[in-house]
Amino acid sequence: MTSNKTEKPWGGRFTAPTNEFVEQFTQSVSYDQRLAHYDIMGSIAHVRMLAKVGVITKKEGTQITAGLKKIALDIKAGQFQWQTALEDVHMNIETALVQGIGDVGKKLHTGRSRNDQVATDIRLYLRDEIDQITQQINSVLKALLSLATDHADTIMPGFTHLQSAQPVTFGHHLLAWAEMLLRDRSRLQDCRKRFNLLPLGSAALAGTSYPIDRAMVAEALGFDGVTQNSLDSVSDRDFAIEFAAAASLIMMHLSRFSEELVIWMSQASGFIDLGDAWCTGSSIMPQKKNPDIPELVRGKTGRVYGDLMALLTLMKAQPLAYNRDNQEDKESLFDAIDTVKMCLIAYAGLIPTITVKKEVMYKAAAAGYATATDLADYLVVKGLPFRDAHEVVGKTVQYAIQKKKDLPSLTLAELQQFSHVIKEDVFAVLELEGSVSARNHVGGTAPKRVRAAIKRLGKQIK
Ligand code: ARG
Numbered sequence: 380m381t382s383n384k385t386e387k388p389w390g391g392r393f394t395a396p397t398n399e400f401v402e403q404f405t406q407s408v409s410y411d412q413r414l415a416h417y418d419i420m421g422s423i424a425h426v427r428m429l430a431k432v433g434v435i436t437k438k439e440g441t442q443i444t445a446g447l448k449k450i451a452l453d454i455k456a457g458q459f460q461w462q463t464a465l466e467d468v469h470m471n472i473e474t475a476l477v478q479g480i481g482d483v484g485k486k487l488h489t490g491r492s493r494n495d496q497v498a499t500d501i502r503l504y505l506r507d508e509i510d511q512i513t514q515q516i517n518s519v520l521k522a523l524l525s526l527a528t529d530h531a532d533t534i535m536p537g538f539t540h541l542q543s544a545q546p547v548t549f550g551h552h553l554l555a556w557a558e559m560l561l562r563d564r565s566r567l568q569d570c571r572k573r574f575n576l577l578p579l580g581s582a583a584l585a586g587t588s589y590p591i592d593r594a595m596v597a598e599a600l601g602f603d604g605v606t607q608n609s610l611d612s613v614s615d616r617d618f619a620i621e622f623a624a625a626a627s628l629i630m631m632h633l634s635r636f637s638e639e640l641v642i643w644m645s646q647a648s649g650f651i652d653l654g655d656a657w658c659t660g661s662s663i664m665p666q667k668k669n670p671d672i673p674e675l676v677r678g679k680t681g682r683v684y685g686d687l688m689a690l691l692t693l694m695k696a697q698p699l700a701y702n703r704d705n706q707e708d709k710e711s712l713f714d715a716i717d718t719v720k721m722c723l724i725a726y727a728g729l730i731p732t733i734t735v736k737k738e739v740m741y742k743a744a745a746a747g748y749a750t751a752t753d754l755a756d757y758l759v760v761k762g763l764p765f766r767d768a769h770e771v772v773g774k775t776v777q778y779a780i781q782k783k784k785d786l787p788s789l790t791l792a793e794l795q796q797f798s799h800v801i802k803e804d805v806f807a808v809l810e811l812e813g814s815v816s817a818r819n820h821v822g823g824t825a826p827k828r829v830r831a832a833i834k835r836l837g838k839q840i841k
Contacts, residue, residue, distance in 0.1 A: 388470050388488075397464070407706050408461050410713065411468045412454075417503035418468050419451045421496060424599040425579060426487055434589050435486050443487050446480035447472075467706075468500075469493045490591050492583035494613040494701040499579045501712070503600060505622060508716045509571045515723035516564045516629075517840045520557055522730035524833050524840070527553040531829040534811045535650065535740035536747050543747025546811045549735060550829040557836055559632040566625040574618030577602040581609035584700035613701040616694055619712045623687040626715045630680040633722050637673030640733075644670045649739045654732025672729050676722045683718050686711040744811050745785050748776050753808040753817065754786065761800040771798045 387397065423444050430440025450472055453459045465471045470493070477484035527550040537547035577597035580587065586609040593605040606612040643650035653670055661667035689711040693704055751772050758768035775797045779786055782793075787809040794801045807813045819825040 387465070388473060402464055402466075405466060405703075406463045407467045407709065408463060408465065408471055411497075411706075411709055412461055412471070413713065414468050414497075414500040414504050414709075415454050415459075415472065416451065417500045417507075418472055418496070419447050420503060421499045421579060421600065422447055422472070422487060424596045425491060427599065428592050428596045429486075429489055429589075431595065432590050432592050434489055434591075439483050439486055442480055442483050443476065446476045446484055447487075449479060450475050467493070467497075469496055490582065490587040490589040491579060492581075492613070494583050495579045495581040495609075497705075498581070498613055498615070499577065499600075501708070502574055502576075502578070502602075502618065505618065505712070505716075506571060506575060506601075508720075509567050509622070512629075512716070512719060512723065513564055513567055515720060515727065516560050516567075518727040519723055519730065520560055520836065520840050522727055523553050523557045523560075524837055526730060526733060527551075527557070527829060527833055530735060531833070532826045533735060533737050533740065534744050534815060536744040536749055537824070543743065543749050545752055546744040546749045546814050547824040548815055548826055548829055549740065550826070550833070551824040554829065554832050554836065556632070556636050559635075560629075561836070561839065563625065563629045563632060566628065567622075570618060570621040570625055572603075573621070575601075575603045577605045578612035578615075580605065581612035584610055584613050610700040614697065614699055614705070616690065616705060616708050619708050620687070620690045620694065623683070623690050623712065623715045626719045627680075627683050627687045629719055630676075630683045630722065633726060634677040634680040636726070637677040640673040640729075641670050641677075648743075650736055650743070652734045652736070653729065654734075657729050657732045672725050676725055679718050679722060683715050686715040686718075741811065745787070748779065748786055750786055750809050750811065750814045751776055753814045754805070757805055757808045758798060758800060763798070763800065 387393070426435070426440050426443045426447070429435045430437050435443075450459065453475075459471075459475065461471055462474075465474050473484070473487060476487060529550075530553065531548060531550040533549040534546050535549045535552065536543040537545050537552070577593060577600060579596055580591050580593040597603075597605050606615075640651065640653070642648055644653060653672075655668070657672055658668045659671045661669065690708060693707050693711070697704055754775065755765065755768040755772045758771060759765050763771070775786070775789070775794065778793070778797070779789055782789075787806060791801070791803060791805070794805060808817070816825050816827070819827055821828070
């Protein structure tokens with residue numbers, strides 16, 4: 380990127396050249412050049428509209444459009460000279476246009492301002508990014524469903540307070556993550572729908588006196604309509620904040636997911652292993668294989684929360700309409716987008732490498748008296764009030780702990796010490812398989828329900 384003393388498109392009322400530090404301090408082209416494609420798209424739609432309503436001639440419209448297309452190709456080929464002195468992506472492109480096609484290029488900026496231009500560019504850009512992130516969420520969902528299919532019957536301890544609570548199926552646990560990601564996906568769609576309106580035509584803040592056709596531009600750019608207040612349109616960054624909030628929730632979910640993978644891969648738990656290609660080692664301890672991918676995802680969550688905070692704080696107390704503060708929206712927004720995308724790629728790749736140590740999971744589920752609630756429910760069916768049943772089972776568990784036995788290994792005689800209503804059929808409910816299969820309702824952990832949920836979720840992923 381070069382920084383030569385370029386004449387500014389806004390230089391008319393200035394008598395001194397811009398201070399060099401000020402050029403560096405005010406520039407955004409080093410990062411907003413990623414909007415170039417959308418900037419050109421917006422400009423082409425704008426210029427076609429200007430030609431259609433007669434503000435410029437058809438010929439001028441065609442010349443400008445051709446010039447812009449040429450610039451798009453140069454940028455794509457890496458042959459475009461970005462100049463810091465030209466501040467941002469908008470003025471770089473506009474200046475190159477005038478250099479390329481001559482004075483007619485100066486007509487492009489008729490009836491618009493960089494304020495409505497940048498508001499349009501970010502919306503176009505974010506829309507595409509949301510579509511990509513949606514596809515990435517779908518990839519993670521597919522990986523989850525495939526693993527859940529393999530483990531619809533696999534029994535593991537379910538936890539509350541990280542204490543063994545009740546047996547669940549691993550497939551059911553995986554689908555809990557799928558539900559979170561589905562909500563994340565719908566939050567993105569909701570945000571997209573709300574901001575998919577064209578701000579262009581608002582000009583600097585008050586609108587424009589040219590007979591513009593905003594609906595035509597909106598349609599050309601795939602917007603659902605136009606924004607309704609020019610002051611709001613050039614200053615609104617709600618959509619970036621909404622996106623960052625949705626991105627934060629995605630990261631929050633991925634960090635919970637990460638935490639569980641880290642725990643499960645630890646020697647203390649030993650429930651799963653992750654593929655060698657998706658782990659890294661230690662430079663000093665030769666035996667180590669570390670879950671760095673989930674740890675980094677957990678760590679990167681903080682960045683995205685930071686981006687959300689930065690955007691919220693950026694907008695706080697800004698008076699109407701556009702203020703230069705708004706230029707600071709981009710790096711936070713871009714960082715949130717880049718981070719979420721990387722983490723989703725990581726998860727789509729990582730999940731298929733998960734190997735499940737079924738026996739370890741099963742043993743852990745059996746060891747934690749996880750069917751105690753089933754025994755209590757059994758006593759209730761036999762006529763005991765639930766509170767009494769709770770008491771009986773508490774005593775039974777205490778006895779089993781003393782005897783160093785799990786519940787299904789107690790004899791009938793041992794069990795009957797605590798209640799005479801206990802009969803031979805009790806063993807069906809004390810077994811882990813019986814416990815999970817009994818939870819056979821919508822939302823329950825029964826293998827049958829897991830399979831039904833996989834089917835339902837599969838239909839929601841295209
Ligand atoms: N680079 C600016 C931004 O990102 C574009 C708008 C500049 N408008 C202005 N009045 N200086 O917000």
